[in-house]
Amino acid sequence: MPRFFKQPFFAWFSPSPSRLQRRQLRQAIAHIIGDQPSNLDVYQLAVRHTSAAKETKIKGFRESNERLEYLGDAVLGMVIAEYLFKKYPFKDEGFLTEIRSRIVNRESLNGISRKIGLDHLIEYDGQRGRLMPARTSMYGDALEALVGAVYLDKGFNFTRRFILKNLLSHYDLDSIISNNTNFKSRLIEWAQREGKELRFEIISENGSSQYREFIAQLLVNDEPFATGSGYSKKKAEQSAAEKAFEKLELQ
Amino acid sequence: MPRFFKQPFFAWFSPSPSRLQRRQLRQAIAHIIGDQPSNLDVYQLAVRHTSAAKETKIKGFRESNERLEYLGDAVLGMVIAEYLFKKYPFKDEGFLTEIRSRIVNRESLNGISRKIGLDHLIEYDGQRGRLMPARTSMYGDALEALVGAVYLDKGFNFTRRFILKNLLSHYDLDSIISNNTNFKSRLIEWAQREGKELRFEIISENGSSQYREFIAQLLVNDEPFATGSGYSKKKAEQSAAEKAFEKLELQ
Missing domain, CATH: 1.10.1520.10 (Ribonuclease III domain)
Incomplete structure (x- = not known):
């Protein structure tokens, strides 16, 4: 307060x-x-x-x-x-x-x-x-x-x-x-604490071989929760995890 | 030059x-x-x-x-x-x-x-x-x-x-x-000029009823070309169209 x-x-x-x-x-x-x-x-x-x-x-x-x-x-x-x-x-x-x-x-x-x-x-x-x-x-x-x-x-x-x-x-x-900015690993810790199930999926790939962009989706208990994009699958997942962090207002 | x-x-x-x-x-x-x-x-x-x-x-x-x-x-x-x-x-x-x-x-x-x-x-x-x-x-x-x-x-x-x-x-x-910022309609004009086929798909929805986010994907001749996100389907499509604009370097 x-x-x-x-x-x-x-x-x-x-x-x-x-x-x-x-x-x-x-x-x-x-x-x-x-x-x-x-x-x-x-x-x-x-x-x-x-x-x-x-x-x-x-x-x-x-x-x-x-x-x-x-x-x-x-x-x-x-x-x-x-x-x-x-x-x-x-x-x-x-x-x-x-x-x-x-x-x-x-x-x-x-x-x-x-x-x-x-x-x-x-x-x-x-x-x-x-x-x-x-x-x-x-x-x-x-x-x-x-x-x-x-x-x-x-x-x-x-x-x-x-x-x-x-x-x-x-x-x-x-x-x-x-500060640890590995949002994905921190989110996994959060899920274990809270008894939630997490899953990342790559739902889209765009672009040419030179400029490829991936969209990752994070599902919490099989419900879509956040998406993120990046030039590698790993970065897209990190980005989705970071967005989830913001939504959950974790720190 | x-x-x-x-x-x-x-x-x-x-x-x-x-x-x-x-x-x-x-x-x-x-x-x-x-x-x-x-x-x-x-x-x-x-x-x-x-x-x-x-x-x-x-x-x-x-x-x-x-x-x-x-x-x-x-x-x-x-x-x-x-x-x-x-x-x-x-x-x-x-x-x-x-x-x-x-x-x-x-x-x-x-x-x-x-x-x-x-x-x-x-x-x-x-x-x-x-x-x-x-x-x-x-x-x-x-x-x-x-x-x-x-x-x-x-x-x-x-x-x-x-x-x-x-x-x-x-x-x-x-x-x-x-300046006309309706990227979607301008992209459709471009496609007609160039003889390309465009299609938008909503490939993902996230969030609760209050804060819903959509991801739209633009396909050019059935190939994924760009994605965009927004708080409505229309905005997500506009965003995907805008990204396509940047990639195509249209003006």
Whole structure:
């Protein structure tokens, strides 16, 4: 459970934030980013989940943090890319891509979002949707949106420092790198624990002899559960196993 | 045909660039980026295709433009993300994501790379591989690597301006946006032109009733040709048709 559950999630803003609520948000954001926000509105938008989207002057266009999430995702990806590029000058781009994707995966971002206390700022409508916060990506999405907001408010250099100092510092890079990514073997362990039966099937092959692509399907207790593709049967199975991992929200 | 074909593609550097070759590269880069390069080496690396990768001091680590491509891809993606975010304040993130992917797709980047004259700077080993330049992503890859090099050499603000002024100016955004993306219907037209027979099959369904995923397979003359996935049968077929488009290098 989030730490600050005493306060309702959307008390800050709904229906329209009071002066007190804005002051509280300002303080919380200042605490998170280490500086006074210049444009509070953009942070207010960053913590507005789509279930609490607000009508705009443009008919049919309801605004939530999803656009900021798109922007923040790109900023975060770039800053992490540069960081890894410089930190590992003798690692190839496959390594850099893989480590970055582990850093920015939804699970990790959800965790960081909670660590910096962003989770209790999120405005969402708990009645309207079928949202179960612990199982959604709401926190990580809001974190990306926050990065987008910081970028718009403070510019690139500030945001870069914020990401490296205030977000990346929560990661244990060594353990991320040494993390076992053999999803297939880990999934088999999971199945044994849970008493499930697993089976992989190659359901399709495409392409020429030079560029062949396989599609693997994972069946759990004979039910299709996930598929993955790859340029070898083994990679396709790994990919299916990884997708199953995401669906099962294993770690 | 590239404009500067009189000079062989890899004469600049092989085996090791002469002072004259470096001066020529410096001039060419200055012309492309609109400023004198401060660190020429990083641009030299940006135009070095993997087929011409060089040994480094680190045993087993051969260096080419692939790491710079990883960095440049991230920088380019971010700058385009911000540009679209600001240009289309009332479009949702789905639109922004789609338009960005059309801007940075390999086909587009290959074209821009030729337009700015980067293609004739690329150092690659034409003997070694089975490369057919017109059908590879070599040009677009080098363009991303160039963006990475500019970022390392000149910093964020310069690179942002370079992307917006020197690269994005080659695009016709309106036509990108209005572009027909119904790949399935366009593929059917192609098949009629070429006298091929097309068939789509749903070869797999995964997931629960809430999150169902379909895998569609496209068969050309009864041969599996491409697969795609999506949350509806129609989307899975569209995705398979789009992959076929890429393979066929249609536009």
